[in-house]
Amino acid sequence: MHKQTKIFAKRVIDFMHTAKVCVEVGTFCETAISRMVETGAKACVVVDGHGKLAGILRQQDILSKVVFKVAPQALIDTVMDDRVQTMRADEYLYHAIGRMRRYGVSELVVVDTAMKPVGMVYLQDAVEIAATDLMQQIDRLSGEGDVESLRGVKAAQVDLAHDMFEDHQPASIVQQLLTHINKDIYSRIIHDNVCHMEAEGWGRPPVDFCAIVMGSAGRGENYLFPDQDNGFILQDYPDEDHNKVDEYFRELASRMCRDLDEVGFPYCTGYVMATNPLWRKSISQWRQQVGLWGKKRNSIALRLADIFFDFQPVYGQTSLADELRYTLVDAVKKNHFFLQEMYSLQADHTVGINIFGRLGLEETGDNAGLFDVKYRATLPLVEAVRLLSLKSGIESTGTLERVERLHKARKVSDTEQEYLVFAFNFLTKILLKRQIEAFKSNAPVTRFIDPKTLSRQEKETLLRALRHVEAFRKRLKAEVTGDVF
Known part of the structure; x- marks a missing residue:
């Protein structure tokens, strides 16, 4: 129907x-x-x-x-x-x-x-x-902001995503809507906790702040049940107020992350959450952090920067996020060596095609024989598009929007744009549909798919999409590093 x-x-x-x-x-x-x-x-x-x-x-x-x-x-x-x-x-x-x-x-x-x-x-x-x-x-x-109601919102997401696919809506539209709902849940949880803390005697937030999400949420590309990648940007305040300000936002972060976990956003195993001081800073401290990431050459600094690049505001004074975005893009596009280092860090995120031109499947562990859609397909594509966007000074965070902006700036050709959009849409669709099927059959929702469940046409299309991603990454390697081999 x-x-x-x-x-x-x-x-x-x-x-x-x-x-x-x-x-x-x-x-x-x-x-x-x-x-x-x-x-x-x-x-x-x-x-x-x-x-x-x-x-x-x-x-x-x-x-x-x-x-x-x-x-x-x-x-x-x-x-x-x-x-x-x-x-x-x-x-x-x-x-x-x-x-x-x-x-x-x-x-x-x-x-x-x-x-x-x-x-x-x-x-x-x-x-x-x-x-x-x-x-x-x-x-x-559109439930209220209490935890029990928001659990129902998370469950309703899956039904909506299923119905939208039944109605032949593009996977990118489904992802955008899932992300929008998740951001709305963030906003309502934060607002609810701010009100509760005021009623308990904590008062209003001592300074303006902006809550941000990173990773797939920042790009508008959530799948089902993403984990938490969040942080706070605080308005600058006098040093003598640090204890009072930090105590408030430490408590708010703790409550926010707790409630998010309860409604269906698992805690981030890498501790990329506002409860971690690394992701809870004033706007001036964030600017300094961006500068330090650009100067350091160790892999930890590069990985932290990579996580942060796709941030987007979900609550509060969004002008703080806009200000930091401008600082980030301006700093990175001038730092060619940093982009080279970033590419080197991502070099092992290879596209999932083996030496025989077939799907590169997991060889060991619980997922042996399965294909990792995230790490062997979408991640190599997302990272490559992001890197070229940063090099070109493009502020957008969504992958498809970045591709469009790169095409308008003549950084990608008509053919590359067509291939990248095709690859992204197909990879997104195939994983999201498998996740919905798994959820509805009470099976684990993961980033892996079994090639045996794919039709012959789906396998051929998947390989074609992966070849497009691989070709783009090779071209990017030559542009960023000067290495054509």
């Missing part, structure tokens, strides 16, 4: 309307209501003197708060609702539907990063494009 899962790939910006009536605080109620009548507006958006969202006056508010209760010259400030539900234009539409249903409102105000209104989304319009049988799934994916 067609489940119309395309709604889960839609963004708020595709369905928002321009607010028909928008007035400043201090406007008479009479004036605002007259404009609503003239335009047929369902609501009136209220902004402050700087254009930032201040509140909203809905049609039902006119009956309950205005008519026969206040004078026509009463200011709109006195009757508007200042607890407005908002979203960003680039967020997913299903999330907007879930929020409106959860809070019992019929509209959301779409705002930019400065909290200035840019449009409206109405529940009635959004629901009309969502089939009735999808509403329960939307509600499952």
Whole structure:
């Protein structure tokens, strides 16, 4: 049955309307209501003197708060609702539907990063494009921030990914949505713990901060059940405040990582988490760290830098992440020797083709006879594209977006772009589909696939994709190291 899962790939910006009536605080109620009548507006958006969202006056508010209760010259400030539900234009539409249903409102105000209104989304319009049988799934994916509810969100991810494949959605779109849901879980867990800590007497966060995720989450390329790769960027603060500031964020990190583990994000075995001081620094300390990574030549420093490169913000003051991203890209693109060292570190991440031109399978251990899709296919591709992007000063973190930007910058040819996109999409699809099948049959969800379960056509396509990756890595080796052999 067609489940119309395309709604889960839609963004708020595709369905928002321009607010028909928008007035400043201090406007008479009479004036605002007259404009609503003239335009047929369902609501009136209220902004402050700087254009930032201040509140909203809905049609039902006119009956309950205005008519026969206040004078026509009463200011709109006195009757508007200042607890407005908002979203960003680039967020997913299903999330907007879930929020409106959860809070019992019929509209959301779409705002930019400065909290200035840019449009409206109405529940009635959004629901009309969502089939009735999808509403329960939307509600499952839009649960509250408590741990038990978020466990349900993680479980609902698998059903959604399965349904999207049934609807022939591209694997990259499925990955992006899985990542979006995971980032939303991060955000809700952090927000919930910040509120709990304030209620317990810890107070508000002592400085602005930004929580970041790294690895596949930073690239928007999550598979099922990724482990935790996270950190904190803190606003700079005086040295004498260090104990107080660090105590707060150490506690917040501990609670965040604990709750993430409980809802389905296993602790990182490499300790790449905000509970580790290495991944919890002020913005100035992060800048210094990036500089040190660029100067050191040992493998540990290079591996830490490699983990960090794909970071993205998930909560808090995102300008801190933007500032650090600019510092990182600017430092790396000027450091050719560092890029050479990084390539050398990744040289052993060979593509999974043996000397006979067949799939290179695991030879020992529990996974003997299986093919490692992550380490012998997607990782060599992701690393190569990342390295050329850093060399070219490209700030994007997603692999497909990086390929597109590299093509526009004429760093990859038309043919290379076509081959890389094909390889990435096929490798992503084959692993993600196998993971979903494993989960639904109560088998372990891993990065390995059994070649015996592949059709002849799938094996041939897999080998073709691997050859494309191998050819690109050879070309990159010549460009970065000057070694053509």
